[in-house]
Amino acid sequence: MNPTAFGIETGYPQMADQPRWGRRNILNLCLLLWVPIPALACSLILFNWFPEGEIPIDPGWRWPQNFNQAAALLLHHPILTVNLLFFLFVDIQFMVIALIQKSTWLIDPYWTLLPPLIALFFFLHPLADPQGFRAAASLFLLSLWSLRLTSNYFRREQGRFGFREDWRYAKMRKERRFFSFEQFFVVYVAQHGMLVGLSLPFWAIAFFAPPLGFxxxxxxxxxxxxxxIAGLADNQLDAFMRENKRRIAAGRPKQWLLESGLWRSSRHPNYFGEQLFWWSIAGLGVVCGEAWVIVGTTYNSIILAAVTVMTERRMMAVPERTEAFRAYRARTSVWIPWWNRSRQA
Structure with missing residues (x-):
């Protein structure tokens, strides 16, 4: 799901044993670069199907009788078009790759790349007419969001691609006999709703342009x-993990909990930063007069709440950490950074 979550290894040798320029790594890198090309090509063809300024009126929700009617329908309904492209080139294409490779790893790096691609689809659409500063500022912030999570992914994977998948899906693959078929819905359809849903405010920003306001x-x-907040939390967590690696290499016991910095005031400050960012982006959709776009952000928040529970159960499952984490949970806010109750004792 979200690349800030830790992956676990799924039948592959240890990451450190995998050459960065080995055959498997190069193949997966090529896949990473290839998979967006068909959707980008289809988008460019659609945007240039009609001469500039000559897009026909909306043909309505009738089954198109020819390519021109189909192109007009898709141009006048960009949310439909985005969902169709996502279904064909993410849900289905990624599913086929996952069946061949027996790993859903590819959705992890694209979690960080798909929202900017969807936003660009809306902003570059020939019928779009955004307010310039609002569009530029929101796209800039989205680019920073993507850069942060993409750098987290590459930092975590150490320049290797496809050797780990999200621990939740790896666990399901191990425990569920028919996960190879279930993954279409559990992984791709579920994240279809999350990623397109999160990106809906950019449709509102691109196609509606009220004056800038408070x-x-x-x-x-x-x-x-x-x-x-999310960036600081990520860096603090990365420093904690690096320190544990040094402790283990030096023969010293590892630390089981991070309780400094933002992690002293919140058990999941990175999740809080994510939610604050996306609800703020949803707020821009509301400012543009399309309050219904918060449905995607709401769905994402519900899913992240469930993921938080799963993550904490996994933390509690390690015997050496159970009691310490139980005490940490009792005195520390789950998402919103707040006064640590140990300070009040």
Missing amino acids: GDAICLITASAGLL
């Missing part, structure tokens, strides 16, 4: 704050 300022400031 609401824009609030949303852009809080989105920036969310990115800052």
